[in-house]
Amino acid sequence: MIRAAILAFDECYASSVGGFADLLQVANAHLRRQQGTAAAQFAWRFVSPSGEAVVASNGLQLQTHRLDPRECYDLVFVPSLHYGGRRRFDRVLARQADACAWLVAQWHAGAWIAANCTGTFILAQTGLLDGRTATTTWWLERQFRARYPRVDLQLRPVITEAERLICAGASASYLLQAIRVIERFVGPAIASQAAKSMLIDVSQTSQIPYLPLLAERTHADSLVQRAQHWLQHNMARELRISELAAALAVSDRTLIRRFRAALEQTPLAYLQDLRLEAARALLETGDQRVDAIAAQVGYRDTSSFARLFRQRIGMSPGAYRGRFQINPAP
Template sequence: MKKIGLFLSKDYKLLSVAAALEVFETVNKFAIAEKQPKPFEIVLLASEEAIAQSKEALGYQLTSLKDASSMQIILIPAFTSEDMQATLMANMNCIPYLVAQYQKGTCLGSFCTGAFLLGASGLLNGKIATTHVDASNGFANAFPQVKLKVDKTVTQDDRLYTSGGATSSFHLLLHLVHEYCGREMAIRIAKVFAIDMDRENQSYFSTFQPSKDHTDELVAIAQSKIEANYHDAATIEELIKDIPSSRRNIVRRFKQITGITPIEYLQQTRIEAAKKLLEKTNQQMNEIIYSSGYNDPKAFRKVFKKSVGMTPTQYREKFQVR
């Protein structure tokens, strides 16, 4: 029997925990119906402070994280908070216990933004990981030593697992069922929960949401110029030539604030504009290409597929509001 720990961190998202409970409990029900031993023992873990307030949650007795033992894996749910720094500070006391469990041989996994807690532990340094696509810039800036693969739905590096945003949690759960119980059970679970087993990419769910919560006036000017003129400018130099600073200084400060270069910002602004036109209009593809600031259809399609993970036509078929 595999012992699965679900850590109820502060500000945890109930959806993550509920999804894990549903999947692992369903596997157990299948086994019981076939008069087989249950594959999983599910344990809800929490801080001693949380247990002092309530000794059970979601129908399970709570176990202190520091008393966790013999776990195959401890899973960290996504967070509800938008202030990730405050959330990490609120959960900082649990990090030594997670690290200690990992050093004893326990695997660790995270759903969605739960990867921030794994990142804060330092265990992901030098390893690949993923998180919610819209949290990727914040994650990359906070943990530059992690090899972030934002396009991936699920990653595994040594004994560390991460999943992308929201429903990608089910893909990590399916991965674990496959690993612990075999492909036949994984297929049964995929059918029950309508999980597309072949989805490995989450890039097309992203929305470009650049950081504007800063006080750097030069960067703010550059952002405004790019967003107002992305469809007309031929080069980034044209957009920033009137800003009273050297190109080198602007690029340095821009990347420090936004996490990307001005050229990448222009590219992502154009791709986001194209995505909206594909979703909301019936314009011809060439119209969309030129409206987004591209003159070369071949170059546009190449950049779009690299950024989004599918062709413009595939994106329209999947997301157009009809």
């Protein structure tokens, strides 16, 4: 029997908690079919520091068993938790001291630990990720790096694995994470069958196509705000930094300095991201040719546009459309 503990706590996502167990259940069905009832199967228990019922973020009440320091597991899953704002999130994390100590003890006893999405913050608080590779949900990157500077945070991969510590990106990636765990414990054949049964696309290995190029950074620099609006309205034209500076009645140097201070990038880098985001939207919602889209967002050379798109987004414009197009034509 492969003993698994699924950690539950108030504000966790019920889909993450229950969905991970569902995948283990599917794996068990394939194990029995392929290897008979004597095959080593997953057995799981929902646990919490108090052993009392916890309330998931959607209001669902989950019954749990109390953490027992004498009980050792082969696998521990830390689900994602709802982010209800920074202060609320900080309070939730502050309540996890007992869970963190238990996770450290389980890992030292030989358990694998899988943390999903915001659950990686809890795993990082244990110190186990210090000096090791990890990933998390892309939109909390800055918070994660500020809190845990010793963790080697990588946002390109959907899944990272380092010394029995498996981290995953945004919440729905628990599906891919569960498949990885199944593979590690019972082999690739059962993992592949479980993935196919649940229609899980295991080719999704990178978060890059999902990451926004234009980060939501708030600032109060009115000059930069005017520059952003000007670029948004003129992005299809061939532009030089001097033209933008002249339109705003400032020097090139002042514009670049203010832009870097407010957005941590140059105006031309911002323009490039602006164009690529516009191209992504057109690929997702329309059926224009790639060369027409390139021209519409300011690129006269289609091959240069395609090369830049692949470099920044991680796939060609055609492949991006094939994966993300909304209501594609039959």
